[in-house]
Structure formats: structure tokens, C-alpha cells
Amino acid sequence: MNSLSSLFERHTIGRRHFLRAAGAMIALPALESIAAPVAKFASVTKAKNLVSIGAYLGWHQNGFFPKEVGRGYTLPTTLQPLATHQNDFTVFSGLDHRAPNGHNAWSNFLCGNAPKAYSMDQMVADQIGQKSRFPSVQLTAGTGEGSKAMSFTKQGIGLPMIQRPSVFYKQLFMSESDKARMEYMLRSGRSSLDLVLEDALRLQKAVPRNDGEKLEEYFDSMRSVEKRMERQITQINDPLPTTDYKLPDSDPITPNLLIEAEVLMYDLMTLAIETDSSRVLSFFIDGLGQVFSFDGRPLRSGYHGLSHHGNDPEMIRDLLAIETAHIHCLNGFLDQLSDKKRPDGKSLLDETIILVGTGMGDASRHSNANLPTLVAGGGFKHGSHIAIDSSKPDAPLLGDLYITLMQRLGVETNDFSNANRNLNHLFS
């Protein structure tokens, strides 16, 4: 497997030279002003960022779950790129949401027992997201055709995902012309709002009292839009973070460039965390029929075809090559997060919980039981494989792990979907 990952490195990442975010310079606008609330927040809870990463076609269980339980396990095939970080993450087996099977129910990954319900990342975003510029960010590598959405609002609305790294980049580091456009939209919108509201008030005065009361909803909502605009207008000249990080001149949005897109998104997520632009990020790794080539050798079948491996060893080998490539990208992310330190000496990894999982336990059988799950960072004691015997009647659920993660992020909850305990006794 080593040979495969080195091949991968040479031929897929090495081929295009990116300025990796690890080496990129960023300039933070006002370091103290950011440092202060962070320090205050950190004293209450142990982690402040959540990155949720879901792979649409899942993780082949035999390549993901270690054979041994507890510490000192031998790294399974898929996780081998993470060797230097073995004490920075924990692998979980035997956890799931007892959700329905099939691709349709994939969103159980973050939504729990009822797919498309209020997702865990959005619960967290609703609690702590407002502390940063973007309360939450949804990204995808690949078209996002697979699941359409991974994050769902309290109302059960699936949130759209950003597919183009350049779009996310523009949001993080606005160019002068983007900024001018935004300022124009805000100022022109704000100043014309008065005239719309005047007209609306005239209307409200003319209608019967009951109807006028119903219209209060309109005015309340408008006031909130107005406030948001005003807040943004006052912030428009706040210096934004800048960076010398450059994207390639073309977005890798075709399915065969999935791995390349992953690398870029991880770079940008690192920058987003470093600049405290967002604390809640979710990242969907799509999978369709695209055929990957490693070392100029096209794999035996498209990604989706390989996931239906029917236990054919050669199909599984090629599937694992792709999954290992995903984990290789993840490793780059962990490298960057652990290298970058805050002024207090803590690394970004210490303050960031990274949840890696999927809504599909076994794509070959379309089963959504026993979801491969990995948690890195966030100041937890790591290094183990925690195996849950799900045949026991009171076996913990994946939701119990999520409760533990949410609590670590300062979300006071004892419930998630069908779970109402936590895993604090096994994982803290």
C-alpha cells in the first residue's frame, strides 16, 4: 500500500504544483481582536471548530476498521497514510443511527435516524456559528449529485454546497472588485429599503387591524434584514484576511479531478479555520462513475462500479486505492492543522474536531449499518480503536458519539436524533 500512496503523491498531487496552504502566508486583520474572544471561549470549552467529512460511497469496512481493539493497533490499509497522526485520531466501529438503508438515506450521516432531519453540524452552527464570519460552510468535491445535501437546517432544508474552490476562496478573501460590488449591493439595498418600508407602512395603515397585525411579521423580518445590512455595511471596511495562497487557474470540477479538488478544499478549510472565518465546516466527497488513474494506470472500473465490488479482490484493491487517496488528502489536512499554532502555542488541530464518516456502511450491499467513523483533533485522548458491540440491546449509537462531540464544542445537549446518552465514558 505504501507504494500506491507514494505513486499517488507523485502522479496526482505532484503533477500539479500547488502552493500548499501549509506554506501560504495569511495576514490577519487584527490579531488581538481575534485572539481575545478565542481565549475567552477556549476557557469554557475544549474545542471550537467542527469539520465534518462524509464520503458518499462510504469506506470499505475491511480497509477502515483495525483488526485489533484499543491502543497500538496495526493501521488498516485505508488509514495507512495517517501513520504519523495515529495518536491524533480515534477509530470507531459498530456505531450507526439505525437508519434506513440505501443511497436515499445517505444523509443519515449527520442527520441521524431520520435522514434529512436537523443535522448535527447545523445544531452546532446554530449555537456557536455566529461567532465567525460564516456561521457554517458547506463544501463538496465532485458535483454533489450523490446526495444533493449533507447538512440540513432545523427546518429540514438541505443546504447547497460549494463545488468550486474559487468560489469559496472569493468568499474568504474578497478581491477589491468583489468588495466594491458587495458594498454597492448593501448600500443601494439599504437606502432603497426606506422607500419600500414607507410604502409598506402606508399599506398597513389602510388595512383592517387584524390584517395589519399579520403584517407585523413582515416588518419584523424586514427589520432583521435591515439590521444585517447595517452590520455588514459597518464591517465592510474592516480589513479582511489576505493571503498569498493561489488557486490553479481552472477549478477541478470534473469528476476525475475529485482528488485534486479535495486537496484544494482542505487547503481552503485550513485557511478558513486559521483566519477564524468559519467554525463549522462540512465537506462532502462525492462519487460517481469517474475512472481514476494512478500512475497512468486507469483503475478497473469507475468509482461507483468499484464500490459494488461483489467481494472481488481486485475490485476491492482498486476501491481501496481511491479511499486511501482520500485519506492521504485528509492526512495533508491534519499536517497543516497540527503545524499551525495559535499565539498560545495550541495547534489548530487541538481546537478543531474532525469527524470523518459516511451515511453508507457497506456500499456493496447498500447497507447503512456499522458506519465507519473516525474522529481527529479537538483535544480528545486519541490513539485507540473503540469497537462497539451493536448486537447488545443497550449498545451506544453513533448519535451518542455526536453528543460527546457537541458537548466538547460547548453545545449543551443530551440528545441527538434517536440517541440520548453520550460516549464520554469511552472517549474524552
Added chain:
Amino acid sequence: MNRKHLSLLFASTAVTTLSAQDGTLVSDTHYGLLTEYCLKCHDDVEMKGDINLDHYSIDWTSEDQRKLWSNALHMLEDGLMPPEDEDQPTAEERAELVTWLDENLLDNTEIGGTLPRRLSKEEYRSTIRDLFDLPDYELPLGFPRDSEYHGFNNVGEGLVLSPPLMEAYARVGELIADTIYPPEQETPPSTIRTAGPEDMVISFSASTVRDDALLLVSRGHEIFRSCSWPSRMEIMASGTYRITVSAAKHKPISDEPMQLEVRARELSASDRSRAEVFRLLKVIEVPSESPTTVTFEADLYEGQTLLFRWANAEMAHDYSKFAEHMRQWFERDARWLAAWQHAVFPNGDFTKIRTSVIRGRSGWEIITKALADPNLDMTHATMDSELTVKLLELADSNTGMFNLADVLCHYYFTNGPAMEFHEATIEGPLKMVDGPREMLAKRLQNHFTGTRRAGQSDEAFTREILEKFLPRAFRRPVDPQTVESYLEIAKRRWVQGGDFDAAMHLLIRNILISPRFLYRLVRPGELDDYDLATRLSYFLTQSPPDDQLLKLAHAGKLSKPDILLREATRLLPKDPSNAMVQSFTGQWLDTNLLPEIMPDAVFKFSEAEIALAEQEVEHFFTEMLTQNLPMTDFIDPDFHYTTLAFARDNYQYTPQNVTSNTSSGMMGGSELRKLPLERGGRFGGLLTQSAVMTATANGVDTQPVLRGVWVLENILGKHPPDPPKNVPALTPDTTGTTNPREMLAAHTGEAACAGCHNLIDPVGFMLENYDPVGNWRELWPKIDVPIDSSATLYDGTPINDITDFKAWLVDNIDLFSQNLSEKLMTYATGRVPNHAEKHEIKKIVQENQKNGDGFQDLVLALITSETFLTK
């Protein structure tokens, strides 16, 4: 105030109290009956369920009071109160109370009272489509959903406007404005970009790379089966480009030139798209095995890249041709046949197909190995063997064809012939051109502004635009003051240096957040002809009123009964794709839940069948409406409206049901059609349609209580109150040891529960014969106990099964008609009918029953009712 305490007071004090609270004294008779049967639990001390019926006098003009007593009336009428273990009033006593409440409620309830309501999400979308001439417009992903109120998402009380929704409206306003007046773009410098074989997308088995060339072998329609395209050559600005392509023949078998199609695909378009949807730029003739290089100029638009396909390839991913292609090959070459048999049916067993493993190159390697094997099993390699027949069937089936054709691609990659692609270069833009975005924008601008008269100033032109556009956006005439206030927005923009387009952009953004646009029925006074036009139009088409309605409203003619009737008839849904049919049936019958329900694999109910089930409801409803069929046909019709296969698989429908003269051409066919049916059976009618049975289960098991409540609320119009909060949810016994009936009996044994459950359970158990997707079953799953569907309905009618229940419903069709009418009226007016309105509806239903009971007649009568015509 309450009488028990009053007895201590002097009469004069009582009189003062009475006049002070403006109520009507409750007569001794009625107070006596209340005391005897109600006040034990519902006086001002006990207040069970927070209900206090202990009143000395009742203020019938108070809406809260009317709601309270209207609720009490329903409990009495439906026999839900008093509870079973309490003294029961005699029939006369019950009737006395019912009449008293009914009369007082009727005397004191005025027809009307819809609150201003914002457009529902669906209405909002259709309105934008209509207003800006964007027929395919979709709201952005993540747009908030409406909440339901009394079963519908378009009722005033339920249509709350919240800050996130207002933000979404503002965002949509910006997006629409950007679509019509796109922000300016910078012209990028001209560049030269080159893509070699390594830079091309390889999708499934559509292409591969051999010896520094990309090979293409299929002319299949779906691009991910046949085409390749550069990964990193996205055009950033619409313009004319110089394109150079280099290609050669690979192991040709004829002298005919190969043809390489070059199309322009949107890089973000789905890889499942058909090649034909993309604009053809050039067909390049490739005459020889040494590369031919062709240069041409073509317009490429923002977001596009090149798409390549070998247009005259031998191989096609094509239903009509693939199986035949394979058959000819099998006939020519028995070893070829044997190798395919070995790959697809590894153990010579045609029930075990190895399609998953034989995807792509993997399958080809199995075949190559088999071909090289001197001991290849040739026993079945004849054209008449069963394995061959099954193999060809597979080659002609949906997934089989694609999988096998993908394998065959690799034969061509190895042996040729194939198209060799070497390189493509794009240079440019040589000059800028209008792309789809600019062309769309120009069309939309023209639609929005109309044409400017020669010499007309910006201000005059804008005033004219607003005078035309605002009445359409606000769905009624607009006073000059409103026009001026919007004109002021444009003027301010100009003062601040904006140009005409910038002002239009800003106006669009602002008009789309005006309450006059977002709300219906927000204005003083009674419902006028414009409001009526809006109500009628959104009811029947989910869209704003068209020109004809507005013209009639303007002339003040729409409310004339004959004209209203004519217009209603014109707008009535004519086919099942009508937005009203889909929206109303989905909400009324809860079949809009279907996409969320994932039936367990054991039921073998595919996604395609779920979609068919939903369509069946829509077709059935449309047939009832357009053919003006009698209301009883909703319950017990003489037809199914679905595909024959669906009826056969799910409704025990056999072609024997078909009478001889219509049997020709009835077999097969994927179209939904009217299938003749004998009345009185287990299937037929709304109640037992798959969509309804699936929507009222959860995909895994059935719950009699849920289905019972569903029938009461959606078919019979009875609304049992919610169960008390302290009752635990009825969890199905998954170990399968208890009979559901016994389980429920234990659960609802208490008298307090029995009142409602006597109403709910008989219906629920009667439907236990239908599994979670509506297929017939005789046994309860897991325990294998025969299902007992017999019951006694709340009026004492004994029933054995569904057929008895349907017969009873047909006899009591007014219950159903009343309920459906109330649902329609709720959907149409945005308010739940009050007591007086229910009375009017009742009269309409009775009148209609006397005149053939046609569904279309009923809908039209409802539209011309006072309830419909009142704000």
C-alpha cells in the same frame, strides 16, 4: 362568571354582570344538561384539558368563545364526549344541545375572514416564472419550506414570514435582478490552452489511454458512456475561439473516414446528459492512421468546454441495437459466446448474474482469460441454449445492456477499431460574443421594460414601465403614489451616479420584497374583482391571474356569476401535470410524503413504483374532475388509473378483468391508462391506492391507529383530538409475539381512551389487510396470525372488511363530499371554513347530490359560493 357561585348573589347583581359582559344567558335547560353531562370535568375548577364550559352566559360574538363551543359541538356530534364510563345523554338530550349550539354559532358567525397571506413557496415560484417570463425558474437550493396548517401549506395562519425567509426573498430578488441585468464582467486576456490525452476525462468505459492517445469506441447517447472532454479547459468568457484538434484512426477495419464530433458542453452539466443536447461545433473527418490536425473557429460560451465523440463508431450503447449486435457476434463465434456466458453466469447458473463484477475492464479481463483457456466450457455455446437466451435478454435489459456494453468497449480498446484523440488547443477569446447569459438577459430586459419611445427620458420611460409592471407584480391596480415611491428609488440611483440599467436592477430587487408582491389579499375593503381573480387563479393554476382575468376584473365583470363560472371552467385543471392537482392531492392525501418514504426491501416496491403510485393519484383525481364523475367514484369507481403492470403487481388486477371488446392492446405499456374494473372489490378508489397506503405507513410496518386517524381526518372529516400527552407512544412489538389487536385493546382499555379509539380503531384494523405499500395480505407479519378486519363502525354498522366499509361510505357519501369540499375551500381561500361556511358548503353538497353528484359540478358550485366570494 359561573352559575354555582352566582346562586349566592342577588338577582340584580346577576343582571349587572350580564350586561357588563355582553353575553347571552344560558337557559336553564341547557345549563342543566351541561351540568349533568359536562361540568363534572369541565367546570372552572377541574378544567380538564383546559376546557371550561361552566358559563352563566356566553358571548357568542367572541371568536374565542365560538371556537370553544364549536369544539364542544363536534365532540357531542361525533359521540366523543362524554366518555364511555360517564352517564350518557339520551339521543333527544344530545340533539337538544347540538341544535342549541349549532343555531347560536350559525347566528353569530359571519362568512369570511381570511388573513393576508404571503405566497406559499410553490406559488412564489410560479409567480416569478410568470412575472419575468422564466418558465423553468427554480428557487435556489436551501430556500425555506412552508409549514403546514390544518393539512395545507397555503393557509394564512400557517404562512408565517420569518427573518430567514425574508433574507431568502431578498436573495432571490438579487438573483433575478442579476439574471436580467447581469453584473459587468471583465474581458479576460487571450490565452492558448492545450489538452493532451492525460488531461481528458475518462468516465466509465467511455475512453481509455493507450500509447499516448485517448481512444474512443462508442457512439452511445449518454456522454459518460461514449464521450471524453478536457478537465481543465473551462471557458471563462463567451467569445470566438480558435480550436485545433488532432486525431487519427486506430486499427481501422475500413477505408471510410472516421468522424470525430466536436461539441460544446457546459462543464457543470450532468455527465448523464445526452450528447445531442450540446451544440455541435464541427465534425472532423479523420482519414488515416497518421494524425490529422484541423483548425477552426467557433463561439464558446462561459462555462463550456469541448466534448468529443466518435460519431460513426461501430459500437453503440443503444437498446435497439446492442442485443442484435451481440447476437450476430455470438452466431459468428461460438468461443466468444462461451466466454461471455462464463463471465456473466460464472457457474452456468443463469439465476446468478455477475453484473457487479463484470463492470468495465474487470469483465473484459474475465472474458480474455476465458477466450485463452483451452478448456473453455463450450457445452452451452449454442444459440438455442437457455444461457444464450438469458444472456441476450440481459443485453436487452436496462442495467444489463449498459454493463455488457461497457465491457465490450474494452474489446475495441484492445482490438480496434477506435478513434485516437491526440490533442486539442483552444486559443482566445479572439473576440467577445453574447453567450446564453447575455442573450437571456436581453430577452428578459425587453420583457421587463418594453420598448422605449424615441426621445423618451429615463424618468418618463421608467414611470411607464412601473405603471405597466407594478399592477402585474401586485396583481391589482396601483395608485400613482405607489408608482411615485418606486420611481423615487430609480431617481435616487441616478443622482448617485447609477445608469438606467442599475436603476432597473435596483427596482426589481425592491419590488420583489414589497408586501404588495409577497402577500395576497392585503388591502382595505371587501373582496373585489381583482382579489377574486387572484383567488381563482392561484386556486386553479397556482399562478397569478392571466390577462383575461385581469381584464375582466378591470371591467368589474368577473364576479358576475355566469362569467365567473365560465372563467372557472376555463381554468379548471385539464391534465394531471397541473400544479393545482399535484399540490392539492399531495397535501390533502399526504402523498407529498412519498419521496421521503423508503419502503423496506422486503416489499420490492421500487422508486419507480413510488413515482407511479403518486402519479396514479394525480391521474385519478384529474379523471374524476374532468369527466365530472359522481363523488361515489372516489370511493368505489369502475376503473383504475395506472399502468397494467402496476395494477397487476399491486392490485391483484388480471387482464380477465378486462372485458373482451377492450382487451386488445391492453398488455404491456408503461403509460398510465384507465383500466376497467368491477365495482365493490378490495381495490379501486382512493382509500386503497398504493400512494395512500404507503403514505399512511412508514415503509416498514403499519400502525392501525395512524391509518384510522388518517381516514377520519382526510376521508370522513372527523377530527379526533390529540391523545393526552402522558400516554406512551404505541411501539410495535418487533418480537412479534403479540397480536396487534390485543396489544391495542390493552393500550386503549380505559374509558377515557375508548371514546376516540372506538372511532379510530375499526377503520385502522380494516386497513390492516394492506401492507406498508398497499399490497394485500391475509396474515399479520412475523406472528402469522390471520388478520381480523371485522369491526363495528361508530354508527353501529358492522363491517367485515374493506368492501363493507366502501359500501358504507358510498351510502354516506355526503360525509366524504363535505370533507373534500372543506379541504378544497381551505386550499382555495386560505382559511379553515367556520361554522357558517360549513353550513353553506353542506347546502351545496346536498344540492349537488340531487343533481348527479358530479365532482366538477361540486367544484364549480364551491367557486360561486358566498364563502369563496368573501374575503
